[in-house]
Amino acid sequence: MKIYNSIVSWIIKKRIHHIDLFINYPEEVQEDLRKSLVTKAKNTEFGRIYDFNSIKNSKDFSDRVPINDYVALEPFINKMRSGVRNVLWPSEVKWFAKSSGTTGGKSKYIPVSKESIEDCHYKGGKDLLSVYCNNYTAKNIFEGKSLMLGGSHEISSLSDHMYEGDLSAIILENLPFWVQLQQSPDKEIALMSEWEKKIDLMAEQAINENITSLSGVPSWALVFANKVLEKTGKSHLHELWPNFELYMHGGVNFKPYKSSFQALFPHGINYLETYNASEGFFGIQDDPDRDDMLLMLDYGIYYEFVPLELIHDEKPTSLTLSEVELNKNYALVITTNGGLWRYMIGDTIRFTHLNPYRFLITGRTKHFINAFGEELMIHNAEQALEIACLKTNTEILDYTAAPKHISGGRKACHEWLIEFKSPPKDYSHFIACFDAALKSVNSDYEAKRYKNMILEEPKVHTASQGLFFKWMKKRGKLGGQNKVPRLSDDRKYIEELLAMNC
Numbered sequence: 256m257k258i259y260n261s262i263v264s265w266i267i268k269k270r271i272h273h274i275d276l277f278i279n280y281p282e283e284v285q286e287d288l289r290k291s292l293v294t295k296a297k298n299t300e301f302g303r304i305y306d307f308n309s310i311k312n313s314k315d316f317s318d319r320v321p322i323n324d325y326v327a328l329e330p331f332i333n334k335m336r337s338g339v340r341n342v343l344w345p346s347e348v349k350w351f352a353k354s355s356g357t358t359g360g361k362s363k364y365i366p367v368s369k370e371s372i373e374d375c376h377y378k379g380g381k382d383l384l385s386v387y388c389n390n391y392t393a394k395n396i397f398e399g400k401s402l403m404l405g406g407s408h409e410i411s412s413l414s415d416h417m418y419e420g421d422l423s424a425i426i427l428e429n430l431p432f433w434v435q436l437q438q439s440p441d442k443e444i445a446l447m448s449e450w451e452k453k454i455d456l457m458a459e460q461a462i463n464e465n466i467t468s469l470s471g472v473p474s475w476a477l478v479f480a481n482k483v484l485e486k487t488g489k490s491h492l493h494e495l496w497p498n499f500e501l502y503m504h505g506g507v508n509f510k511p512y513k514s515s516f517q518a519l520f521p522h523g524i525n526y527l528e529t530y531n532a533s534e535g536f537f538g539i540q541d542d543p544d545r546d547d548m549l550l551m552l553d554y555g556i557y558y559e560f561v562p563l564e565l566i567h568d569e570k571p572t573s574l575t576l577s578e579v580e581l582n583k584n585y586a587l588v589i590t591t592n593g594g595l596w597r598y599m600i601g602d603t604i605r606f607t608h609l610n611p612y613r614f615l616i617t618g619r620t621k622h623f624i625n626a627f628g629e630e631l632m633i634h635n636a637e638q639a640l641e642i643a644c645l646k647t648n649t650e651i652l653d654y655t656a657a658p659k660h661i662s663g664g665r666k667a668c669h670e671w672l673i674e675f676k677s678p679p680k681d682y683s684h685f686i687a688c689f690d691a692a693l694k695s696v697n698s699d700y701e702a703k704r705y706k707n708m709i710l711e712e713p714k715v716h717t718a719s720q721g722l723f724f725k726w727m728k729k730r731g732k733l734g735g736q737n738k739v740p741r742l743s744d745d746r747k748y749i750e751e752l753l754a755m756n757c
Contacts, residue, residue, distance in 0.1 A: 270385040274541075277552040278611040282577045289313060289557040292590055300342045301331060301596060317559065317573055322588055322597045325363045332364055335594075338414040343594030344368050350429075351411065352422040352533035364419055365533040371593035372429055375554040376422070379536030382551065383503060383529060386541050391525055395498035396467045400439040402457075403427065404471030404479060407448035422533045439464050450733035458482040466496045470503040472738065473512040474653065478724070480519050493522045505529040506738055508637040514650060515676070530616060534600050535591050538614065547613040552576075555592030560585035563603060573597075581606050584617050584632070603632070624742050626658035627667060627709050629700040631693070633741050639692035646688045650676035653723040653739050657749040659714060668711040672752050674718035686715050719756055726752055 277284040293316065297307035305320050321327070334342045336351055343366060350372070351364040367376075387396070405427055408420025418425075424446055427438070435442060440460045447453040461483060469476060480492060489495050499520060505528055516524075530538035530548055535556045538548035550558070559573040563584040573588055584603050590596050604614045618633035625631070636656065644650060652674045659670040679685035690712045694701035703709040723739050740748050 270382055271389050273553065274382065274385070274549075274551075278549075281552055281612055282575075284552050285557060285576050286313065288553070288555065289316060289590070292555070292557060292592060295345055295592075296343070296594070296596075298341070299345055299594075300334075301594075305596075313575055317597075320597050322561070322571060322573065322599055323595075324599055328595065328598065331594075332366060333413065335366055336364060336411050336413040336417055336419070338416055343596065344370075344592070346370060348594065349417050350408075350425045351417065351419040352425060353419045354422075354533040363533075365422075366594045367422070367425055367533075368593045370555055371535065371591060372426070374592060375536050375556065376426055376531070378554055379529070379531055379539070379551065380426075383527060383539055386539055387501060387525070387527060390541075390543050394500055396500055397437075399465035399467030399496075399498050400437055401468045401470065402439045402461055402466050403445070404457075404469075404475050405445055407446050409448070422531075439466060451728075454479055454482055458486055462487055462495065465498055467498050468501040468503065469499075472506045473504050473509055473516075474507070474739070476502070476504070477512065477515055477519075484519075491521050492519045497522075499524060501525050501527065503527050503529060505531060508633075510637065510641055532600065532602075534595060534598065535589060535593070537587075537589075545613070547607040547615050550612040550614055552612070557590040559588040559590075559597065560604075561588055561599070562586075566599075576612065579606055579609070579612075581609060605634075618742075622740065622742050624656065624658055624669060624744055626660070626744055627703050629697065629703045629710070631669070631697055631700055631742065635693065635697045635700070636742060638696045639689055642692035642695070643685055643689035647679045647681070647685045648677070649679045649685060652676050653718070655723075655740055655743070655749055655752060656713075657743050657746045659746075666707060666711045667709065668714050670714045670716070670746075670749060672716045672718050672722075672749055672756070674720070674723055678717060682715065682717075686713060689713060689715070716753065716756065718752070722752060722756055726755055729755075 293302075293307045293310050296302045302308075310316050310319055328343070331342050332351070335348055340347065346368055348366045348368045350367040352367050354363045354365055403423060405423030406421025408418050408424040408428065411417035411419050427442060427445055430438070438445070440457045444453060444456045444460060447456070457479065471479070483492065483495065487495055492499060502516060502524055504526065509526070509528060525543070528540040528548060529536070536551065536554055537556070538550055540547070541549040558576055560579050561571045561573050563586060565571040566586045574585070579585065582605060584605050587600050587602050587604055589598050589600055591598070601619050603617045603619065605617045606612060606614050615634065623630060623632045640651060640654070654671060654673040656669055656671045659668050661667050690704070693713070694704060700710075704712070727733055727737060727739065743749070
């Protein structure tokens with residue numbers, strides 16, 4: 256097995272040379288990719304509507320093709336789900352990643368072509384391991400099994416020749432058999448739709464295997480880990496899996512969860528963050544000494560960036576990679592080898608480095624509180640919570656927040672519902688620290704808090720144990736890539752949660 260480990264590590268490291276290519280020639284790689292995507296799709300229904308055949312450069316492309324949200328592309332996607340070929344993409348598309356984003360109750364169905372599986376999602380997985388082998392001494396990772404927390408899929412409601420489900424399930428279903436041999440759990444368990452039964456069976460199987468790596472959203476990974484500890488009576492997971500060395504995570508800010516993982520693996524493990532979604536695989540934490548991620552430029556995805564202040568314009572101006580600036584928030588617009596054309600994915604990023612292009616995820620275009628002009632983004636909230644937790648020796652598991660408007664003679668405020676792992680001893684002190692931290696990281700919030708003229712200090716409720724899990728279960732959003740909505744400009748989610756809180 257040591258020989259196998261060495262061979263696999265060597266093969267995977269070879270990909271680093273390709274990564275170096277797009278690092279050194281980023282704009283050229285992206286422009287070649289745009290041309291290739293337009294050429295391939297010029298005879299599709301969408302390509303004929305927007306006359307792809309006459310598009311000669313990036314300006315023609317942005318002038319001709321509108322920026323789209325899901326609603327704009329949905330009629331085309333529904334045709335594809337019904338079995339119609341050559342609509343948004345020329346090759347056969349029979350898989351659709353079902354996603355509600357972070358908030359919407361209505362499901363979105365993201366087309367997943369053969370090209371997007373192989374040249375985007377699989378390439379991202381291989382590159383993740385390439386980066387790992389390049390930055391660390393991989394000891395046992397290829398000698399044991401990798402455990403992936405994923406979802407399920409089903410036959411489409413529009414055609415019995417089409418399939419829809421979580422992206423993780425689509426990836427697992429299409430893995431080569433020799434890769435599946437290195438995966439845990441067995442495919443039959445991994446693709447189960449009933450999350451609580453699945454997590455139980457996953458734990459039963461993993462207990463008897465040599466697990467060396469794990470991937471999944473941190474909140475669900477902790478649910479799985481605690482189930483394993485419950486079944487085995489172990490105090491930590493290194494007692495069960497002494498060769499475990501890597502946790503791959505994404506989807507939410509990892510900092511609030513890191514101490515919990517350190518307790519699970521007290522002998523120390525490595526961590527790698529990724530930015531992948533139903534729409535594509537976008538970024539990898541390529542430097543272990545940095546918190547940002549490298550933008551992956553050769554995955555069949557052409558990137559554009561809309562300054563956050565312009566996203567509500569009727570025809571927002573987009574920037575190419577060569578036009579972005581440091582430390583500005585941009586809404587991400589993608590064109591993919593799965594048939595998404597100038598699609599505003601809903602995430603916002605901020606570039607931290609331009610050579611190579613590295614970035615941080617700063618929030619969602621619909622996930623911030625701006626009821627009073629305070630423009631509170633998710634990265635502000637996460638940073639302030641981290642500061643408050645450090646100052647009060649507190650840990651949190653989950654949270655959500657919404658504005659509370661003027662009522663009953665009281666001024667407006669932000670209302671927070673927080674599930675604590677270790678509650679603060681003095682709630683007033685925690686709120687004061689949190690409020691001060693929010694002011695320190697967001698000048699607009701600070702201005703609105705000036706002498707309580709517009710906003711009073713935050714109102715914080717303590718969530719009962721397991722409240723967010725119960726709420727997600729009630730909504731049918733357990734497991735997979737489902738995440739608790741953090742910030743919202745309306746009170747729908749917080750009111751539902753407060754009604755369940757006891």
